[in-house]
């Protein structure tokens with residue numbers, strides 16, 4: 096079977112009707128997955144912006160997502176993921192850039208997110224896009240049977 100041509104990845108708006116797709120991908124990436132109902136609620140919120148990454152070949156498949164929430168002139172990325180077999184092909188960057196463009200159009204001036212201090216991949220991605228660490232939240236990520244992990248708060252001026 097031929098491998099995907101990532102240059103032809105589509106970045107598509109996501110709404111509540113995509114909640115199931117998002118939940119399936121989220122479960123592949125995070126130890127405490129959000130279910131379909133949680134995504135439906137988040138995607139139904141008026142300030143929500145979300146995108147999916149979809150490849151057409153070798154077969155149509157949704158392989159990444161990003162979800163953010165806007166409030167006045169600020170927004171926060173709530174979750175982002177690219178499924179493991181398709182990581183490291185620039186899709187994470189494309190998804191975050193789509194959020195940046197959509198947020199700018201809505202007159203958002205600053206984009207925030209929280210990221211675990213041990214998450215080298217996400218920190219690398221956000222650093223590459225110009226996000227800077229602006230604070231930290233101790234004990235933010237609870238881990239069953241282990242000490243909760245500190246999150247860095249990162250921000251990007253749009």
Ligand SMILES: CC(C)(COP(=O)(O)OP(=O)(O)OC[C@H]1O[C@@H](n2cnc3c(N)ncnc32)[C@H](O)[C@@H]1OP(=O)(O)O)[C@@H](O)C(=O)NCCC(=O)NCCS
Nearest residue numbers: 124175176177182183184185186187188210216217219220
């Ligand atoms: C973080 C994540 C979304 C990155 O997606 P991706 O499509 O692989 O990212 P990209 O291919 O766009 O990578 C962009 C840059 O991020 C950095 N990066 C990505 N993966 C990396 C890794 N495993 N190690 C170190 N840096 C990495 C690199 O700087 C990379 O640029 P380069 O490929 O030119 O070196 C993906 O690893 C993922 O889904 N992780 C699990 C879920 C998660 O942690 N989400 C973020 C929560 S805050």
